[in-house]
Amino acid sequence: MVIKQKFAPILAGIGLAMAAGLFVQQSQAATDYNTIEPGTLTIGSDMTYPPYIYLENGQPVGFEIEFMNAVAKHMGLEPEFVDTRFAQLIVGLRSNRFDVIASLLYITPERADVIDYVPHTQTGSSILVASDSAAEPKRPEDLCGMRVSSIQGASWIPKLTKVSEEHCLPNDQQAIDIREFSTAPEATQAVLANGVDAQFADAAVAKLAVEKTGDALKITSESLIYPIAVGLGISKNQQALKEGIETAIEEMKRTGEYQDILDKYNLSKPNPQDVEAALADN
Structure with a gap:
């Protein structure tokens, strides 16, 4: 909210205090999660993959968009999506272009050698x-x-x-x-x-x-x-961010948001055995 200068100084003071409080909250979130941009969760996605993630009338839509919007909300962060071709997603994550990959990223032993996962669905x-x-x-x-x-x-x-x-x-x-x-x-x-x-x-x-x-x-x-489990990709050195996303998903399960989003896209949640199988050596 913008408070114009013509209002009483006390209102301006309140406005500054509110802004300062918001800044502290965002800074705290950034400190907790160590995101690239304070207060923002930067998400790498290949927006050419309907129904999971794609552009409709210039706006990103699909399963991963809805899921990550909910995750970011529970983390107190603003989601920002970066359209990146699939083959470049892990490279982009490791070069610090974004905080997390949300783009139907199958969980495989090869990928797990270089990134961490938070499993969130199965296909x-x-x-x-x-x-x-x-x-x-x-x-x-x-x-x-x-x-x-x-x-x-x-x-x-x-x-x-x-x-x-x-x-x-x-x-x-x-x-x-x-x-x-x-x-x-x-x-x-x-x-x-x-x-x-x-x-x-x-x-x-x-x-x-x-x-x-x-x-x-x-x-x-x-x-x-x-059949394979699918997860969000996170850099191995981002343990606080990984834990924050896991906590957000647990909150989504508690509120029912998690199952609602899966049901909308006819997807199922992975179980630990599925994830273990996906990570097993060939």
């Missing part, structure tokens, strides 16, 4: 093809010899590479030709343009792609592939 993957395609790949092993699009840096790429090397080639089949794209919509467009034979995508992303393209695509996998 899995699906296979998409064009509706008029004769191919009906139901599992990764069915992708041998196929051109497969994916968002760049996805956690399933090493798994598909392993399938290619340990299943396709030993069985006298061609390797899986994995082609990475900067965004999930670009990977989908490659299927529609016949540039690839199939797309490997997050299950919710795949479902939305079918809906948005007027059924020009179809999901051929029959169950979730590589």
Whole structure:
């Protein structure tokens, strides 16, 4: 609130005291959480990934936006989102461009070597093809010899590479030709343009792609592939921030906000066994 100079000095004094109190509160939050900018939670997200996070009429929307807005509120911080392509998110976190990653970040042993996680939901993957395609790949092993699009840096790429090397080639089949794209919509467009034979995508992303393209695509996998826990990414040296986010999520569970947001996006919460499995060595 701005108090103009023409008001009585006592009101100005009160206004200054209120501003000072707010400053102290923000400074305390910044001291507690050691955020890049005092009073602000800077969040790195790839805003090309509906329904998790994307731009609608120039405004960021989706699951991660709603979730992180609630987290920041409980921490007494102002959320600020930084649109960053997925493959650059961990690099950006480690170079101090943002405080936390919220962008459907799958929990994997490789990533856990360099960042910490706060688990917050669970998902899995699906296979998409064009509706008029004769191919009906139901599992990764069915992708041998196929051109497969994916968002760049996805956690399933090493798994598909392993399938290619340990299943396709030993069985006298061609390797899986994995082609990475900067965004999930670009990977989908490659299927529609016949540039690839199939797309490997997050299950919710795949479902939305079918809906948005007027059924020009179809999901051929029959169950979730590589079910996996998803978390918020935090630098390993930010223990206070990690604990603050964990506390905020516990408060969201108590108020019902947590479950409400998961229900809205048809997501489920991870259990400790899921997280342990995701972090286990291959």
